[in-house]
Amino acid sequence: MLMRDPARWTRLAGWLLVIALMAPTFPLTGFNPAALTQPDNLRTIGAFVAGFLPPALAPDFLGEVARETLTTLASATAGIALALLLGAPLAFLTSRALDRHALSGDRPSRLLQAAQTTLRGLMVLLRGIPEIVWALLFVRATGLGSLPAVLAIGLAYGGMLAKVYAEILESQTAAPARALHLAGASRWQTLLYGLWPQALPELVSYSVYRWECAVRASAVMGFVGAGGIGQLLDTSLKMLNSGEVSTLLLVFLLLSALSDAISHLARRALANRAGQGWLAAGGVLAIMASVAWLWPGWRDSGFDPAALPRFFHDFFPPALSLPFLPELGHYALETLAMSGLGTALAFIGGALLALPAAGRFGLALTLPCRALLNLLRGVPDLLWASIAVLAVGLGPAAGVLALALHTSGVLGRLFAETLENAPSEPSRALELAGAGRLGVFCYGVLPCVLHQWIAYALYRWENNIRIATVLGIVGAGGLGQQLYLALSLFQQQKAAALILCMLLLTWAVEGLSRRLRPAA
Amino acid sequence: MKAVKLTLAGIMLAAAAFAAAEEAVLKVSAIPDEAPTELQRKFAPLGQYLEKELGMKVQFVPVTDYAAVVTALDSDKIDMAWLGGFTFVQASQHGKVVPLVQREEDSKFTAKFIASTASGAKTLKDLKGKSFAFGSASSTSGHLMPRYFMQKDGIKPETFFKNVAYSGAHDATVAWVASGKVDAGVLNASVWDKLVESGKVDMSKVKLLSTSPTFYDYNWTVRGSMDKKLQQKITAAFLKLDAKNPEQKAILDLQRASKFIPTKADNYKGIEAAAEAAGLLK
16 A cells, blocks of 8 residues: 655645745756756867876976975965964954953943954954955955965954854853952953863864865965965966866865875874874974965065055945946846855755765765765865866856865765764664665655755855855856956956955855754 | 174175165066966067176066056066056056057057857857857957957947856967867967967867957056166167077067067057946946
């Protein structure tokens, strides 16, 4: 006897609603899966990928790759050092865990609150603008080279570190801090003796994780002229030199694995005292070596800090005039559609890969699927976008494909983890009752994981809207392409309007996703 | 006390030497309208010739971004640059710069519209709904003038084509069209001729659609704060290059010039007007 799903109508309505919401994103982005099978596109991407073998191994080129790889690592390290210098004081000043009124229950002073609100606003602005946009701005302000990359990482990650440091301090047990405060300790003393000892491992662990992210960010900053292997990759991609691209891709994946391993080791070292000492010494040495490596380039670039205020002054007032506004709206919508469709496709892709990766179809499929997920995740979105423009042509469709590929890797891994942790009792009960494999999956597994999956996807969407705003830098449409153009043509006020639009779009999606996540 | 004085004297001496060393170097750059390696290759013999003529060290500063060359020249980070017509207009709007010489060919420069043979297009009008690549957004022959001429023909690239992209450089545009990454594109006539002559274009994949009307393009420009005498020496060195001298002919050939002629800012008024009309200035 065929059993009917009692909740079938509500489920069906839910899926139809999602499809109805997604439908307009296809015409908006021009994404057409059939483009992937068009002979023209197949020939273009085929010829490009065929050139991957053999990778370019000319000694001159390898020498340059080695130099630029060091620059990439050094920029990330120096950038994180700057982010620490910026983020730590900001966290110290704004963390509620150190506030007199929070510790003693007094009324907060108006002045203090206003000052903290201003600083928090600054932090939101610093981390709201994607680091590659900061890099693009600094390339225009201070010239090409590694300095813009360091400044960009310093500012964007400084804002992020400040927020997370403050939150880490707030999440600690408050009793020691309160006791110290009541005994008359200052803000400094409360931090050093009340919070620091318990929060340290978490603070260091997060900083190391950020460094790992910074390496990946620094590697693509060359796309806007901020040095490192990204710069070489940009040239090779523009000239469609596939041999060089494949060498650089390999280096990139190695770099990514290396920073992953270092970060892992560093977090392990935190467990004991000797390890902490080594970690601190290693960190200081790495920062000094990085600055020493980058210094000659900075000296030659003749950086003039006095020029910065003048440069940023030109951005005001933002060009929010009539002929430009509808254009702005169009690109914003295109960007939004790109992020939405990219994430939705990644949800499907991630789910399809997660099942075998979680070992549901035997070991023979598990390992290749995990490797594929790692590859999808390891290559950053901007790089996928520059390859996607070959596969589906220039424009937002390439952005959709890039987001879908990279996010499939990220979501696939998370989905697989959820599957592994899902309770097995419901599935077993259904199996024993004689249900087929599909039935077991739909009614035994999916209900256990779906909420978590949707929450992950929404979380990723918040991230993808930020990325969708910058994919245009490599020709994948949206706001990024317009920003790159405006800054190339010295149209700073237009650029300001575009950045403003990016920020608003990111915040709107964040707000929406935050509302949807608990409901999911 | 003596030690302090000696140290101070040493520092001053070093500083003086440093300043002197800095003065004796002419920092030269060029807009990256071709691949960086190609730019270096083109400049090497010219740089040696200028070193000999000017009696000072000449250093080529490679730059991968058009706008960065403009900013560097305006902020005196470099002394001399090879600019396109449009980048020259941008540089003179943001600071004081002096154009010295141009190639004879630059007074009647053109752009070439090309398409992939697979697109089946015979004229520009056939490209409606196809994808199209300019060079760099800051390029004169790869963006500004073609856009201006299309506008005069009633073509607005953003709506006429399916997609408009910027390849970044002239040789990249050819590579993009040849690979099928875009259906058509436009580039500097001089780079096109060079690529065709050297057999670097697969003519079974790329074909020439049309040639644009003429306009003023490239020049060698120096920063406005440069010593007038040095400006004259540089101008004289360029004008002296003679195609009858085999060594100098090699330099001219690499620059794709028959000879250099003096130029003046007024030559680029037309470019400025076109940029104004195409909405590419502020």
